[in-house]
Amino acid sequence: MRTVKEETQNPAFAYIAGRIDKMLVPTLLYCLAHKPDHGYGLIQKVNESGFSEIEADPATIYRNLRRMEEDGLVISQWETENTGPARRSYHLSPEGHQALDYCVQLVTEKVITMQAFLEQYQREVKEIE
Template identity: 40%
Template sequence: MCMQDQCRDSRHSGTRCVCTPTRLSRLLEPALLLALLEAPRTHGYDLLNAVNDMGLADAEVDPGSVYRTLRQLEEDGYLVSSWDTAGPGPARRVYEVTQAGLELLELWANALQRRYTAIKNFLERYESVVKS
């Protein structure tokens, strides 16, 4: 089922909709998926740092949000996790992207490309009006 009330695309029935990423915090999903593709089998703390390094938010991402989002993505089948018991210290949960997660990331990339194009067009029009 579409997760966004604003979505008018009937193709998204039964799936997570990314048509209207109205809040920047929604970018946490694709940021985590991309970070996991860049570094598979990564644990939450490193993912938190990777997302913060992307600079998608004005402030540092809340660690609780990262872990809640990871848990939700796993429940929805977009990630799988396992315990890494190698090395010193306590066991850590590591995550990997599933095929469904790759498909979700592609949906996000397409939606963000459309937003990018719209924002770019807006800024070009703004510049032409203000600078003339």
């Protein structure tokens, strides 16, 4: 298991950490952890999930997928085996799976912090009122 410090030295992981609040990259990684998919399907899944705070318009999703590919988190290939329509399909690389684990770690830390905030608010503000 990498340490948070090691991970934030990796530019791809630092990028994720800087935008964890928006939850778009974690959601894309999560969707792709289930099965490979193309951008069209990912746009629909990200919107349906409600996890991302960024509106999943095509420009945003494809720009993020291209960046994730440059960072080695996803691998794309054209579906060429069958006749009919072919689309570029994305799947998670081993680095992508590590990135998803890292997202879970960051989200867990945020949840703990927020939970502590809520408990302290209940204890020190709400109950005094």
